[in-house]
Amino acid sequence: MKKTISILGSTGSIGTQALEVIAANPDKFELEAISAYNNADLLIKQAIQFKPNVVVIGNEDKYEQVFAALDSLDIKVFAGESGLCHIAEIESVDIVLTALVGYAGLKPTVRAVQAGKTIALANKETLVVAGELITQLAQEYNSLILPVDSEHSAIFQCLTGEYGNPIEKIILTASGGPFRGKDKTFLQSVKKEAALKHPNWDMGAKITIDSASLMNKGLEVIEAKWLFGLKPEQIDVIVHPQSIIHSMVQFEDGSIKAQMGLPDMKLPIQYAMTFPDRIKSTFPRFDFTEYPSLTFEKPDVETFRNLGFSFEALKKGGNMACILNAANEIVVSEFLKDRIGFLEMSDVIEKCMDKVAFISSPNLEDYMETDKETRKIALDIIS
Numbered sequence: 383m384k385k386t387i388s389i390l391g392s393t394g395s396i397g398t399q400a401l402e403v404i405a406a407n408p409d410k411f412e413l414e415a416i417s418a419y420n421n422a423d424l425l426i427k428q429a430i431q432f433k434p435n436v437v438v439i440g441n442e443d444k445y446e447q448v449f450a451a452l453d454s455l456d457i458k459v460f461a462g463e464s465g466l467c468h469i470a471e472i473e474s475v476d477i478v479l480t481a482l483v484g485y486a487g488l489k490p491t492v493r494a495v496q497a498g499k500t501i502a503l504a505n506k507e508t509l510v511v512a513g514e515l516i517t518q519l520a521q522e523y524n525s526l527i528l529p530v531d532s533e534h535s536a537i538f539q540c541l542t543g544e545y546g547n548p549i550e551k552i553i554l555t556a557s558g559g560p561f562r563g564k565d566k567t568f569l570q571s572v573k574k575e576a577a578l579k580h581p582n583w584d585m586g587a588k589i590t591i592d593s594a595s596l597m598n599k600g601l602e603v604i605e606a607k608w609l610f611g612l613k614p615e616q617i618d619v620i621v622h623p624q625s626i627i628h629s630m631v632q633f634e635d636g637s638i639k640a641q642m643g644l645p646d647m648k649l650p651i652q653y654a655m656t657f658p659d660r661i662k663s664t665f666p667r668f669d670f671t672e673y674p675s676l677t678f679e680k681p682d683v684e685t686f687r688n689l690g691f692s693f694e695a696l697k698k699g700g701n702m703a704c705i706l707n708a709a710n711e712i713v714v715s716e717f718l719k720d721r722i723g724f725l726e727m728s729d730v731i732e733k734c735m736d737k738v739a740f741i742s743s744p745n746l747e748d749y750m751e752t753d754k755e756t757r758k759i760a761l762d763i764i765s
């Protein structure tokens with residue numbers, strides 16, 4: 383039986399790699415829907431190649447262009463957030479791959495969960511913002527959430543076959559990013575060009591900046607809490623510059639299981655789309671002799687303060703992680719426009735966590751309000 387897939391964010395780094403997996407396995411997957419926000423040209427190209435039934439362009443100004451290109455091919459074209467929500471809940475779809483970036487993933491993911499879909503979740507921001515709500519809804523609507531993020535896929539793979547054996551802790555590995563080992567004096571003047579050079583992974587701009595500031599690892603700590611039902615003290619972060627061990631689980635008997643491989647997102651994407659099966663792939667294989675030393679060190683949380691903020695947000699609960707996420711989305715976007723320095727990103731996040739009204743038991747509307755308010759406050763602080 384083929385699995386029918388809807389990809390939210392098909393033009394990005396995860397989305398294009400997911401399409402490579404689908405192209406390599408035409409007997410396993412049927413592509414129902416794809417979406418982009420701005421990149422109409424690539425979206426049209428993908429639609430012509432893969433012939434999905436539905437295409438969504440987020441930016442409504444580009445609707446005419448996409449419609450004109452695809453109308454004669456019998457492909458339905460929608461625009462905006464309502465279009466995204468539609469392809470998250472189409473009845474024939476088995477798996478919704480959330481490969482879009484940022485808070486924009488929240489609403490369509492809620493809709494996909496409420497439609498009982500299996501979610502292949504790359505969009506970690508959704509779980510950071512509203513992990514409690516999403517996991518409760520997933521239980522209520524019998525929706526399965528499968529991690530795509532490499533660390534969480536690694537943990538999930540380590541847990542598969544353990545039949546609920548209790549976890550003592552998980553060990554999330556971090557590359558340390560392009561600025562590993564650098565001090566604050568160096569970081570004061572770094573620009574986006576340097577921050578966008580990730581040592582091991584080729585990813586979208588937002589997550590690449592997050593990796594450089596260790597916010598990516600902070601978001602992943604929160605993501606892990608909700609995916610695996612952990613307490614903050616059960617989550618360790620260790621810097622592993624080679625990104626070969628993608629993460630580890632330590633069980634109550636002291637045994638540690640690790641999942642390893644070359645840094646290539648196609649594997650976790652494919653695993654989420656074929657779970658519980660593993661299918662043959664031609665991805666390059668890891669050779670131990672090419673990596674004679676795998677090394678580990680403690681993260682520098684004094685210099686890279688975002689990791690500490692994430693643990694704080696996790697412990698505080700409520701809407702605090704939503705505040706953290708919204709402030710981070712603003713500072714990353716401003717850093718990419720050269721309007722704020724690298725270290726100032728953490729200063730703004732800290733101030734937002736201090737200033738924005740705390741809500742201990744937020745609902746969806748509260749999250750939306752918190753996100754809006756935090757963005758405004760973050761921009762005020764910057765200006």
Ligand SMILES: NC(=O)C1=CN([C@@H]2O[C@H](COP(=O)(O)OP(=O)(O)OC[C@H]3O[C@@H](n4cnc5c(N)ncnc54)[C@H](OP(=O)(O)O)[C@@H]3O)[C@@H](O)[C@H]2O)C=CC1
Binds near residue numbers: 482
């Ligand atoms: N890249 C990676 O290796 C990894 C990524 N992730 C996570 O996966 C998600 C995607 O990351 P990545 O692929 O790198 O990101 P990219 O920036 O490469 O791609 C983002 C995708 O989302 C679309 N998009 C952007 N903004 C919006 C919006 N407001 N509404 C709807 N769609 C939007 C983009 O469309 P357009 O192209 O038109 O702008 C594009 O298709 C992120 O949450 C990231 O943290 C997790 C692990 C690894």
Ligand SMILES: CC(=O)[C@@H](O)[C@H](O)COP(=O)(O)O
Binds near residue numbers: 532592593647
């Ligand atoms: C590929 C992936 O999952 C990214 O989240 C990656 O892990 C980023 O690397 P670091 O945040 O460890 O630098």
Ligand SMILES: [Mn+2]
Binds near residue numbers: 531532533602
């Ligand atoms: Mn990751």
